[in-house]
Amino acid sequence: MDAAEFRAHGHRLIDWIIDYHQQVASLPVQAQVAPGETAAKLPEHPGAPDGFDALLVDLDRVVVPGLTNWQHPGFFAWFPANTGYPAILAELVSAGLGVQGMSWASSPAVTEVETRMMDWMAELLGLPDGFRSASASGGGVIQGSASEATLTSILAARYRATGGSVNADSDTTKLVAYATGQAHSSIEKGLRIAGIGTDHVRVVPHDANFAMRPDALAEAIAADRAAGLVPFWVCATVGTTNSLAVDPVRAVGEIARQEGLWLHVDAAMAGIATLCPELRWLNDGLELADSYGTNPHKWMGVTFDCNLFYTADRASLLGALSILPEYLRTAAAETGAVIDYRDWQVPLGRRFRALKLWFTLRTDGVGPAQAMIRDHLAWTSELAAWVAADERFEILAPHPLNLLCLALRAGDDATTALIERANATGTAMFTRTVLGDRVALRFSIGARSTTLDGVRSAWRLLQDLAN
Structure with a gap:
């Protein structure tokens, strides 16, 4: 060609x-x-x-x-993977340039645009100053996904907890990690990769709203210390996949500080909501976090893959991941004047992903995303009212954002069958989960093309099929 x-x-x-x-x-x-x-x-x-x-x-x-058409207005499954024309064009530019951003020297613009975009997003999301690149110890990097961000945080925490010795002896036999059963599956996967087996992963009990119980966390940490183990990492989730439950980050963070654990906050879906200032309650306690991640490629319209990963402990991150062979040495890096993002992630190579943020913010700004988020929250509230008015259905979890978990009172088999019948129509798509001992239909309102009429039509479809 x-x-x-x-x-x-x-x-x-x-x-x-x-x-x-x-x-x-x-x-x-x-x-x-x-x-x-x-x-x-x-x-x-x-x-x-x-x-x-x-x-x-x-x-x-x-x-x-x-x-499976994730940009369809009837997509109410999982969480959204919204895309937008500015980000699509940015992907084209990234591919067209064909540059490799592993280090500052390999393409200075790739690094410096990314650093600036991470700072722009920290400001737009209302994140703590400790996550900004100008802070003494923090900064941000674009990861491919929340799963990569979680693994990166685990590796940094493992380094800090062992004083760096894990890099030499690989000894993780005493390390223990904590999360609730509502946390994402990528947490267990990341811990396995880091050498923390299932026997050393503590499932912290949650409350009736599916959020972590700080008292149970403190008890688990105390028991592990008494057994001669080393608690080292805890994940608080802001917006779980099952129900969008929000763990009490401040209370968890205070325990983590007292006990010397690394606190990672996984806000993959819900974090982007803080583009709207009135939703900044989701950031409560973040100043106590050692790392944080959220995904513009879900609710903002920045094409996958684009995870914003921030840390307040850059030294531990670099200690865990920095390896410097001769062929990667540069004078600029050795002076400490530049960032080499290869040391902030597991892979060496990296694309020019920051262009997707730059294009989106320069052409559309955050106004369209803010309006969409506010619409989705309002429509979820309307949907909840419709569900509450139909005695055949019940709501199984709080719904402060854009996810409603509902079920048929007729039982789990009926709810599962309803999901299957609805998806088979091709006009809407929902996903199934289990909350407590109940099967739930997840009605996730997040696609950019969804309208209130579309939400109403999907609800009527469920009502008709329930008959």
């Missing part, structure tokens, strides 16, 4: 993306294909090139039917 062909095909592909977004509401939300059906449309072996025209045809024939 030469430059002229690239120009022509690029224009056509932009048109294709626009057409997809404009017609996505007419497609099924959940992919209506059987296992292996998409692969069966592809040749078993590679053949001769057949050109861009044939490829564009197969996007529609092969790929689109096998998609």
